Structures are given as structure tokens and as C-alpha cells.
Amino acid sequence: MTDLFNKLYSQFLNGKTDLKAFRDFKESLNHLPDNELSGRMEAHWNENNDYPVMDASRKQKIRRTLREQINPQNYRSVRWRRLSVAVAVAAVLSVFIWNITLLYERQIPESPFLAEAPVGNKVLLTLPDKSTVKLNSESSLSYTYVKGKRVACLEGEAYFHVSKDREHPFVVQVGDLNIEVLGTSFNVRSYKECDEIETSLVEGSIRLFDSNNPLESFLLKPSQKAIYSKNNRKISFHHTDNVKETAWTQNHLVFESEKLSSVLHKIERWYGVEVELLCPDIANDRISGSFKNEQLPYVMEALKMQYGFSYEITGNNVTINKSNIK
Template sequence: MKISPFYKITRHWGQIAASILFLFASGLTILYYIQHQELQTLAEQDVIVRSGDSGTSQVTLPDGTLVRLNANSSLTYQQNFGQNNRKVKLSGEGYFEVKKNTEKKFIVNTGYIDVTVLGTKFNLYAYEDKDIIEMALVEGHVNVSTSQPPYQTICVKPNEKVTYNKYDNKLNIEKTTTKIETAWLNKELVFREEKLENVFQCLSRKFRVKFSIDSSVSVDDVYTGAFDDEKIEDILEVLKIHYGFNYTVKDGKINIRMNK
């Protein structure tokens, strides 16, 4: 049987068209893959919210959760937050009002402990340069777990706080009114097991004064408390009673020395 030239030409161009279609389809597949990878990479990129050296910041996450950050704090989460999970990372101090979602737990990581909730209000203190991490529960229920051995998990109820010591990797739980832990929300000065030296440094920055501290004063002593008074003299009076030192104020300079 003799094949006509027309059939040969048609078959030839059909093969070329099929090849072009295959290359086009392959190109679309590769383009889709590249775009998908780019979108995936973009979705996994971190969003970082930072507060300044003073004052507070506020952020509302895509799921409706409200987070207030204290000074020198940061909150990190992925662009696709809420799609697959609700995980964030905190450095510093933050107050969380978590939007309830029974299908997706809300998890805060600090590098040492994880706080897992469904929907609740709590304060988390987790500065990298501090020896302790502290979670105080205002409302609801949370689980606090260590991310380093020895592994522990504690179920926390309202008006309880969990403290994690970075040196012994242990969790401790105790009762609290959450007044001290949340005082910063009302712009109060708050100190947690802070060395007296650091307390004076904080007061120096806030009130723009200079301290001269005599060697007789033990600046390594620690202090825990909150002040809502804006007068430095009233704050010094409280510290004076607590530590037994005396002070004088002159030309923006405060001299601290122990009573003889």
C-alpha cells in the first residue's frame, strides 16, 4: 500500500505539534513547581514584631489573638500563621489574649519552655539575659513544658505562675495574684529577682539621673516588686526601708550609702 505525501506531511507536523505541546506542558509544570516552591518559601518566612527600648507595642495575629509586648521584646511567627498551626516565639515579655480554637492549639516557644493553650490570657516573661522564665496565668488553662531535659509538664490554673530556672532546668509552680506580673501593662515599674545594681540602672534611665553607689552597698542583693509612683524619691524610700541604706539627691545625682 502506497502512503500519500499528504499523510506523511500531516504525520510529520502532528509529531512536531505533539513535541511542542509536550514541551509547553513540561514548561507549565516546571513553572508551577517553581512558583509553588517560591510561595512555600514565602509562607515559611518569619514575621518579627519588635518593641523599642522603652514603652510597649501591640500586635493582633491573623487568628485574632492579641499580644502586648513590653520594652526590648520581640514576637516571631511565620507568614502562614494559622493555616497549619499557631506557633510563635517570644523573646522578652508579652501578655497574650489568645483567640480560642479547639482544633489548633496556640504554642509559645521561648527556647527553654513551651506554653500550650487553646484560648486564654497569660503573661510570659522570657528575657534572654535573665536567669528565670515566668508564666503567670490570668484566665483559662495552660500546659507548660520544658524543651530540655529533665522534661516536665505542668498544668496551670488561674492565679498560678510557673517559674523556670535556666541553671537547674526545673519548673516550679506557686500561687499569685498576677498583680506584679501584669503591672507593666499599666506602665508600672516591675522587678523580678532583679539585682539592686540593675534596679538603679533602670531608675537612672527612666528618671534621667545618675547614681553614685558606695562600696558598702551590696548591689548583688535581689529585689522583687512593682512601683506605680512616678516620683523617684518615693521609690527610693521603699528601697531604703528594704535594704537599710541612705541617700542624698543633688543636681540630678543620687548618692547611695549604707547607714552606719
């Protein structure tokens, strides 16, 4: 394990990690106690002379970021006890993004910058160009340069705040949909089980186009949402409430007139659990609600009051029983 960790760790720090190696790196992190991980990281840093000495302000910023990652104020401690892998990876990303940024300043990276938020977790990233991205649960992102453009490939949901760089446009690729910006803030949601890709603009402007028809593009204005159908490749536009669209970034679980089955999928992703609904007759019922920083039992109790079902939480499994439905 020592040799494997050191190899993967070195690859990660030097920006030479592919997706498989990144996942292996996370797995190796999960098998190391906190004190051993800390010692390994410090030893590796001290043994390599390629990394410049950090000044006091940089160290203070890293300490602050680590505290936010490990002891976030907006999350209750019960939920975070399960997040050993995500917290470890987020902490490493927070510390060594400084080194990755320095590498970016010296040369254009040859390999993508990779990040992943496992189910039940969220990860805050600073990209090599100093743009920030918050990944929602069960989401992944790769970032690299392609022909002078900053290109990010997304699966899942993310909130972007892009640093302005007119010489290097920023493009988010979500399947066949391309979202191009110079500097702005926006939210993108595209999970595998959904036919639609939703893009909500908070500030600035973005241009959307299908990779199969790049000459036909659409401009999105603040407080507008674009919905792109993966099946028919059509884009529709709607006015939206940015507070609701980005509520998840403030740890606020919101659903508005959504099918119960969709709400249960959100709960699965949000809390890192699997929900089994044994009463499919209520799956298409529409429900609205919101929860902020609530633990899973509280959310299930609220749904129980609405529908009168019984439920059982066993580890990471939630079973909703139809026997007590009114």
C-alpha cells in the first residue's frame, strides 16, 4: 500500500492522473488512518524539492480551506462521519491546488484535471485557471486545454464561477451540449437518468450550441434557464429563480411540484442512500417541499406525515412500506 500510495500521490501532484488512477488514489486514501495520511503527505512534500516554499498567507488560506472542508458549518456532524473518502480527497484537492496552479502557470497541462463527488457528498474545487466549481453529489468533472480553450467536461450537477480570460474562452461540455463563457456564474444539471440538460445563468452571459450544429447558437441572459433535450436536441428557454436553482450550493434540498419518485432519487443522491419504494401507486404523486441542513430521519418523517407510509432505515438503505398507507 505504501508504494502504491506514493506512486498515485506523485502522479496526482504532477497532474498526470487519469480517471482510473484518480479513483485508485481515492481508494488508497480511504485505507489510511488520518495520522498516517498526514505524515505521508508531509513527508512527500519535504522529500521533493520541486515544490516552492509557501508564504504565510498561502498557508493560512490552505488551513482555512481545510477547516471548511473537514468541519463545514452548514453540515451536521452526523452526516459527515460517513464521508471519509470525500473529505480526504477534498482536503488534498484544497491543499495541492496551489501546486497545480503553479504548474498551470508554467505550462499548459497535458493531462486533464479530474475531480469527483461521490454519492452523498459535495466537493468545492479551484481549477488551475482559478475558476471555482462546486460539484453536487454523484458528479464528476474533467478540465484541460483544447486549442486555446479551457474545456470542462461535466457529468451530474455543478455550479461554476468562471475567471475572465478573453484569450482563453471557457467551455463546459455536457454530452453534445456546449456552454461557452468568458467570465460568469451559472448552474448546470445533467444526470444520466434524465433526458434533459438544464443550464441556469446567474450573472454574465453564456452561449449554447450543439456540437453537431455549432453554427446555430443561443445566448442566455441572467435569470434564464435553458433546457436541452438529449433525445430531440431541441433547446427551450424559461425564466427562473436563481435562488432555487442554486439552493443546493447552500445545502438546501428543494423540490417544487415534482414526482415523489424524482424526490426519492434526490434524497438518494443527497444522503448517499438507496431508497426502495414498495408502494409504486404513489410514485407519480407530485409534492413540493424544502429542507435545509436536515438529517435523513427528519426528512423521512416529513414525508411519512404527508403520505402515511411506514419506513425503515438500515445502514444506507431506506425501505418505504405500503402496508400503512391511508
